[in-house]
Amino acid sequence: xxxxxxxxxxxxxxxxFAALSMQLGYWYETxxxxxxxxxxxxxxxxAALHALTFGDDEFFFRVFAFNIQNAGDTYGxxxxxxxxxxxxxxxxxxxxxxxxxxxxxxxxMATYYFSQTQNxxxxxxxxxxxxxxxxxxxxxxxxWLIQAIYLSMHKLNDLDLAIKxxxxxxxxxxxxxxxxxxxxxxxxxxxxxxxxxxxxxxKDNVKDIPEADLKYMTYFAKERLKKMETMQKSGAAQTP
Numbered sequence: 229x230x231x232x233x234x235x236x237x238x239x240x241x242x243x244x245f246a247a248l249s250m251q252l253g254y255w256y257e258t259x260x261x262x263x264x265x266x267x268x269x270x271x272x273x274x275a276a277l278h279a280l281t282f283g284d285d286e287f288f289f290r291v292f293a294f295n296i297q298n299a300g301d302t303y304g305x306x307x308x309x310x311x312x313x314x315x316x317x318x319x320x321x322x323x324x325x326x327x328x329x330x331x332x333x334x335x336x337m338a339t340y341y342f343s344q345t346q347n348x349x350x351x352x353x354x355x356x357x358x359x360x361x362x363x364x365x366x367x368x369x370x371x372w373l374i375q376a377i378y379l380s381m382h383k384l385n386d387l388d389l390a391i392k393x394x395x396x397x398x399x400x401x402x403x404x405x406x407x408x409x410x411x412x413x414x415x416x417x418x419x420x421x422x423x424x425x426x427x428x429x430x431k432d433n434v435k436d437i438p439e440a441d442l443k444y445m446t447y448f449a450k451e452r453l454k455k456m457e458t459m460q461k462s463g464a465a466q467t468p
Contacts, residue, residue, distance in 0.1 A: 267300040267307055268316040277323060289327035296320050297337055309345035314353040317342060321357045330368075335361050339375045343383070351383045359393050367401035377409055387417045398426070404434055404441040411448065420452050 272280070281288040296317070300307030321334050335358055343354045358376040362369035373393055380390035394410040411426035427445050431437070437445075 267311060268313045268320070269295065269299065271316055271319045271323060274323070274326065277326070281327065285327040289324060289331065292320075292324055292327070293333055293337070296324070297341075309342065310347040310350075312342070312345065312350075314342070314345070314347075314350035318353040318357055322360060325361060329361070329364060332372075335369075335372045335375075339372065339379075343379055348383055351379050352386075352389070355379050355384065355389060355393065363396050366396050366399045370397060370399070370402045370406050373397055374406055374409060377413060381413070381416065387413065391417065398429075400434075404430060404437055405444075408441070408444065408448070415452065420455065424449065424452055 277288075278285075300312060317338075321338055324334050338354045338357055343351050345351065355376045358372045358379075362372045362376070366373070373396060376393040377390050380386050380393055390413045391410075394413045397407050397410050399407070407430055408427065411423040414420075414423035414426060427448055431442075431445055
């Protein structure tokens with residue numbers, strides 16, 4: 229082997245040794261660095277959010293919504309919902325509504341996924357978001373008020389919150405059966421007079437009520453009148 233070939237071969241080995249040394253050095257300096265294993269990412273400010281979109285709100289709405297949907301389930305892990313910071317989620321939901329308030333993706337995610345948290349108290353954040361999301365456009369978003377009523381009544385056992393959520397349903401552009409839910413909540417609170425008043429208002433002011441709804445309203449009125457009479461008789465019997 230000539231001296232020129234030896235010199236060339238030595239250069240190759242030196243380059244290989246240098247590359248290997250750099251790789252080992254990089255590994256040694258970074259071996260203790262771990263990926264961010266947080267669950268819900270920090271919520272950016274409104275100005276920062278709109279700056280990141282570069283004018284394409286719809287694209288970034290989908291990117292951020294996808295990230296929130298998969299938060300906690302990255303790096304091959306699965307995180308139970310009870311460990312999520314629902315205060316952060318609530319602010320993320322509202323922030324994403326600023327990019328696209330017409331989409332049903334975020335309220336669907338909140339209702340059908342995040343509301344299943346094992347920490348029942350966190351469901352209040354979901355209800356508060358659904359209420360805020362819906363009252364902007366009740367004629368098109370009334371469905372999420374119905375879901376919020378269900379969560380308030382059956383998960384939180386909070387009838388005061390349920391009636392707050394139900395009141396916006398008294399809108400001429402909301403289906404009759406959905407408007408009747410306000411009367412149902414009043415009844416659950418024991419406020420029979422208010423429940424009857426809601427039903428009577430609907431019956432007197434809505435034209436072309438579907439037959440099924442009309443039958444339910446008639447049944448509701450008869451049954452509640454019976455209950456009211458029973459309560460009155462019971463009260464009279466207990467009076468000395």
